[in-house]
Amino acid sequence: MTETRAAGGEPRAPEDAPPAAEGDVRVPEDAPPDAETATTEPTRRGTLLEARDVHVEFPSRGRRARAVDGVNLAIGEGEIVALVGESGCGKTTLARTLLGLERPTSGSVVYGGAPLDYGSRSLKAHRREVQLVLQDPTGSLNPRHTVYEAVAEGPRIHGLPDEQEVVATALAKAGLRPPERFFLRYPHELSGGQRQRVVIAGALALNPKVLVADEPVASLDASVRGEILALMLGLRDDLGLSALVVTHDLGLAWNIADRVAVMYLGRIVESGPVEQVLTAPRHPYTQALLSVLPESPERVVLTGEPPDPTRIPGGCRFHARCQVLASGRAAEAGVDGRCRSEPLAVLPAVSGAQVACHYAEVTS
Amino acid sequence: MTALLELDDLSVTYRIAAGEVPAVRGVSLSLDSGAALGVAGESGSGKSTLAMALLRLLPRDARVGGRILLDGEDVLTMKWGRLRAVRWAEASIVFQGAQHGLNPVQRIGDQIAEPLLVHDLVKPDGARKRVAELLEQVGLPTWRAGSYPHELSGGQRQRVMIAMALACSPRLIVADEPTTALDVMVQAQVLTLIKQLIAEHGISLIMISHDLSVLADVCDRLAIMYAGRVVENGPSREVFHDARHPYGRALAAAFPTVGDPASRLAPRGLGGDPPDPMRLPTGCSFHPRCPVALAECSTLDVELWPAGEARSAACVHVRAKEEIS
Ligand SMILES: Nc1ncnc2c1ncn2[C@@H]1O[C@H](COP(=O)(O)OP(=O)(O)O)[C@@H](O)[C@H]1O
Ligand SMILES: Nc1ncnc2c1ncn2[C@@H]1O[C@H](COP(=O)(O)OP(=O)(O)O)[C@@H](O)[C@H]1O
Ligand code: SF4
Ligand SMILES: [Mg+2]
Ligand SMILES: [Mg+2]
Numbered sequence: 001m002t003e004t005r006a007a008g009g010e011p012r013a014p015e016d017a018p019p020a021a022e023g024d025v026r027v028p029e030d031a032p033p034d035a036e037t038a039t040t041e042p043t044r045r046g047t048l049l050e051a052r053d054v055h056v057e058f059p060s061r062g063r064r065a066r067a068v069d070g071v072n073l074a075i076g077e078g079e080i081v082a083l084v085g086e087s088g089c090g091k092t093t094l095a096r097t098l099l100g101l102e103r104p105t106s107g108s109v110v111y112g113g114a115p116l117d118y119g120s121r122s123l124k125a126h127r128r129e130v131q132l133v134l135q136d137p138t139g140s141l142n143p144r145h146t147v148y149e150a151v152a153e154g155p156r157i158h159g160l161p162d163e164q165e166v167v168a169t170a171l172a173k174a175g176l177r178p179p180e181r182f183f184l185r186y187p188h189e190l191s192g193g194q195r196q197r198v199v200i201a202g203a204l205a206l207n208p209k210v211l212v213a214d215e216p217v218a219s220l221d222a223s224v225r226g227e228i229l230a231l232m233l234g235l236r237d238d239l240g241l242s243a244l245v246v247t248h249d250l251g252l253a254w255n256i257a258d259r260v261a262v263m264y265l266g267r268i269v270e271s272g273p274v275e276q277v278l279t280a281p282r283h284p285y286t287q288a289l290l291s292v293l294p295e296s297p298e299r300v301v302l303t304g305e306p307p308d309p310t311r312i313p314g315g316c317r318f319h320a321r322c323q324v325l326a327s328g329r330a331a332e333a334g335v336d337g338r339c340r341s342e343p344l345a346v347l348p349a350v351s352g353a354q355v356a357c358h359y360a361e362v363t364s
Numbered sequence: 365m366t367a368l369l370e371l372d373d374l375s376v377t378y379r380i381a382a383g384e385v386p387a388v389r390g391v392s393l394s395l396d397s398g399a400a401l402g403v404a405g406e407s408g409s410g411k412s413t414l415a416m417a418l419l420r421l422l423p424r425d426a427r428v429g430g431r432i433l434l435d436g437e438d439v440l441t442m443k444w445g446r447l448r449a450v451r452w453a454e455a456s457i458v459f460q461g462a463q464h465g466l467n468p469v470q471r472i473g474d475q476i477a478e479p480l481l482v483h484d485l486v487k488p489d490g491a492r493k494r495v496a497e498l499l500e501q502v503g504l505p506t507w508r509a510g511s512y513p514h515e516l517s518g519g520q521r522q523r524v525m526i527a528m529a530l531a532c533s534p535r536l537i538v539a540d541e542p543t544t545a546l547d548v549m550v551q552a553q554v555l556t557l558i559k560q561l562i563a564e565h566g567i568s569l570i571m572i573s574h575d576l577s578v579l580a581d582v583c584d585r586l587a588i589m590y591a592g593r594v595v596e597n598g599p600s601r602e603v604f605h606d607a608r609h610p611y612g613r614a615l616a617a618a619f620p621t622v623g624d625p626a627s628r629l630a631p632r633g634l635g636g637d638p639p640d641p642m643r644l645p646t647g648c649s650f651h652p653r654c655p656v657a658l659a660e661c662s663t664l665d666v667e668l669w670p671a672g673e674a675r676s677a678a679c680v681h682v683r684a685k686e687e688i689s
Contacts, residue, residue: 087547191637221406222574222618226633233629248548254622255631279623292552293622294577301552 047110048242049098049130049210050074050349054107056093063310067093069266070107072349075210078240080232082257082274084247084289086306090266091246095212098244100126128158131203133213140199141187147171147198148183154206166205173239174201175231193224200231211235211243217252229256250289254278259351262286265307265317267346272353282353282360284324315340316358330359367433368397368536368568369418369455374430376413376422385641387413389592390430392668397535400562400569402579402600404615405589406638411572414589415540418570419451434536452479455536456529458522465525466513472524473499473509479531498527502557519550526557530565537562538570543578555582577619580604588612591639591649594668598675608677610654648680656681 056068067090075081083091096102098109100116100123109116116126134140141150151167160166171179174197187195196216203211213232217225233256235241245257253260253274260278261271262285270283281287288300302321307313313320319339322330330336335358344356355361376388388410395401403411416422418432420439432439434454442450459465467475476498477491486494496506502523513521522542529537539558543551559582562569573579579586579600586603588596588611596609607613614634620627636653639645645652651661664680671677671685 086549193637221638222576223406223614223634223638226618226631227635228633229631230633233631250622251620251627254624255620255627256629275628289548290622292548294581294619295621299552299556301556302549303553306547306549 046077047074047349048077048079048112049244050110051094051098052108052110052349053346054094054097054104054109056090056097056102057105060310065309066266066312067309068097068104069309069312070346071263071266071268072346073261073268073271074349074351075242075244076351077209078236078242079259080236080243080245080257082245082247082253082260083263084250084253084260085263087248088306088309089263090309091263092214094263095132095214095244095246099130099132099212101132124158128154128206129208130210130212131206131208133200133203133211133216135215135218138187138192138195138219141195143187145186146183147176147185147187147190150187150198151201151205154202158206160206167201170201170205171198173204173235174198175227176201191224192220193227196220196224196228197231200228204235209242211241212246213243214246215248216245218247218249225252226255232256250278250293262289265312266309267317267344267356269318269344269347269357270353270355271347272351276353282355282364283318283357284322284359285318286355288323315342316344316356318357324359333359333362335359335362366397367394368435369393369395369570370431370433371414371418372431372433374414374417374432375428376410376417377427377429378413378423379425379427383642386644387426387592387641388417391589391592391594392430393587393594393597395536395568395570398562398566398568399585400571400583402576402583402586403570403572403589404574404576404579404586406615407574408638408641409589410592410641411574411589412540415457415538415570415572418538419455419457420447421457449483452483452532452534454534455538456532456534458525458529458537458539458542465528466521468513471510471512472516476509476524476528476531479528483532485532494531498530501530501561502527503553517550518546519553522546522550522554523557526554526561530561533565534567536568536570538572540572541574542571544573544575551578558582575619576604576615588615591644592641593649593678595650595678596671596676597668598671598677602672602675608671608675608682609650609679610656610681611650612677614655648678 051071051073054068054071058065058067071094085091093102097104103118111126148167151170152163155163155166168179171182176182176197217228220228232243236243247253257274259272260274261268262283264285270277270286277286278290281290288302290296291298291300300323304321316339319325324330325336325339330339338358347354347356371391371393374388374391378385378387391414403414405411417428422428428440434450473495476495480486480491480494495509499506499508504520504523543554546554561567571579571582583600586598586600587594590611596603596607596612603612604616607616617632634653639649647662647664648666651657658680661680666678666680668676668678669683671682
């Protein structure tokens with residue numbers, strides 16, 4: 001982690017202000033009015049980790065990058081949630097915020113019902129319960145440390161007793177068996193898949209409740225990928241671990257997640273059970289993402305680059321690239337004006353399927 | 365259709381301090397004029413080595429064997445001058461990670477114009493017009509000619525690389541992982557562009573990727589490599605949906621189809637590691653990882669056996685089936 005963050009917010013840039021007044025935001029009837037009450041809605045599993053109206057801003061070349069711009073997201077006990085979206089949409093920032101590595105500019109992170117306290121002791125405790133699994137195992141393992149040392153690092157920092165047993169158990173849970181055989185190996189003596197298992201073992205050594213995995217298989221070969229995903233599913237089934245899996249890969253979400261949240265330019269624009277969202281997507285952005293998968297019948301290739309969080313458009317933040325608006329379907333449904341000028345409400349942290357789109361609201 | 369490119373028993377061995385690295389071990393493939401061939405396989409299977417061998421771009425310490433016939437002419441025995449002409453005018457290559465292929469301190473218009481001027485294909489005043497044309501073809505605004513690479517996004521840089529590859533109107537483009545580092549939507553944009561260009565200009569394509577699903581989408585035929593050899597070869601859709609080689613099946617299963625109940629909450633992969641080319645397993649190199657290996661697989665000399673109409677696979681199960689029928 002090399003990012004640095006300057007303290008203090010900057011004055012709101014004028015173009016950041018939405019064209020419609022804040023009071024015009026229409027809240028769908030069936031959704032609770034705000035995030036606070038949203039979390040009390042009954043869910044299948046008890047909520048373990050939650051983002052409540054989280055905003056994270058960074059100063060960026062004299063402007064403000066609203067990397068996370070109002071997100072409610074709950075991860076239930078034993079639940080795997082996939083967070084998907086193009087690069088730059090704020091996935092990593094949101095994940096780091098849930099880990100307590102980034103402090104929200106506003107809003108809060110709630111773990112086990114209590115808001116996260118940013119004192120160093122409570123943060124240390126939080127990071128034991130909520131563990132980060134890094135993307136690139138080659139980059140996150142020290143080439144001069146043995147597997148044993150790599151996995152023992154966390155337990156040492158947290159002063160856990162019975163170090164050797166902790167390390168052996170963690171390696172075994174991560175599928176490196178018999179663990180003793182791996183103690184003295186160095187990263188370069190392992191395959192890519194084994195290295196990723198060592199990284200996962202390092203996280204498991206602290207007996208966490210939640211894993212936050214940022215692109216856990218992006219740097220792995222296709223054939224090895226399935227093994228690591230199966231491991232993560234197994235950890236959920238056997239140990240009841242929850243996970244937030246950050247990925248740009250919808251196939252991965254289909255492979256392991258219970259729920260999916262689709263992020264666009266700092267906001268979650270659609271979320272719900274994987275089967276529902278990925279087979280009957282309602283947000284035009286989700287539809288476009290699915291349509292460019294190989295073998296999908298009709299492609300919607302969005303033009304332009306992933307957008308810039310220092311210039312979030314007014315109205316629906318997706319409207320400039322929206323194929324539904326561009327094709328005139330939004331106008332036919334009578335919502336084109338709203339697409340351009342009326343911001344969507346922030347989606348609450350519910351587990352059912354929901355979408356932030358004017359067109360989807362009136363057509364379904 | 366006649367074959368534009370034919371590889372006949374191509375082999376490449378790198379010589380390093382520790383010994384010899386047989387990176388490509390006897391590959392025979394052919395590419396029809398106007399067709400697109402995909403080459404898939406795990407990292408280390410020899411895909412990039414194969415690509416570089418096609419245009420003799422390998423380091424000196426690589427020993428190359430076999431024949432590479434481009435329009436009947438062997439690239440491996442060409443004189444240097446002829447090879448230079450072939451590299452641009454007949455076949456050009458687009459590498460992985462466009463950032464490395466571009467000169468950071470030269471404007472992109474000048475970089476695109478360079479091969480045109482070197483080969484005397486245009487006069488300096490004609491170069492500007494041709495550059496504008498090429499930028500337009502790859503979907504970039506013409507004013508981008510004045511930009512430096514760092515002013516462009518990854519997807520735009522990959523478009524510039526494609527424009528450079530197109531500059532001398534080649535008949536064959538070799539694209540090595542052209543979209544690997546790109547974001548999903550940008551990847552879709554670049555793939556759409558590649559498909560459109562090969563269709564419009566009748567260019568032949570060899571596209572290399574670890575992503576079988578991407579290749580199946582763009583290419584007519586697929587060759588799957590394992591440990592320096594082609595282990596399966598056939599029409600893309602058939603290879604992707606119904607591979608005959610167990611490695612091909614494992615690779616295809618690693619890319620789930622969203623919506624397919626069989627892969628829902630059931631990630632599939634392949635145990636074990638790709639082999640070290642310096643310590644290749646005996647017999648079929650895949651046998652230590654193979655879920656359906658037989659006792660004889662550790663000693664049998666596998667080769668590409670016929671596996672149905674225009675298909676072949678290097679697996680003992682395939683040979684058995686074909687012999688019965
Ligand atoms: N420390 C930082 N300082 C300034 N900008 C940042 C910082 N971290 C992230 N950003 C910006 O925030 C946006 C979201 O980034 P990120 O969360 O990494 O997205 P993702 O993981 O979806 O690719 C990007 O525009 C990025 O440039
Ligand atoms: N310049 C080189 N010297 C020695 N070995 C090399 C060299 N380039 C590649 N190799 C080895 O050759 C094999 C094939 O590599 P490569 O062609 O890059 O595979 P792929 O593109 O399929 O990942 C690998 O084992 C790799 O380590
Ligand atoms: S609100 Fe309008 S512009 Fe936004 S995604 Fe829906 S249809 Fe498109
Ligand atoms: Mg990220
Ligand atoms: Mg390669």
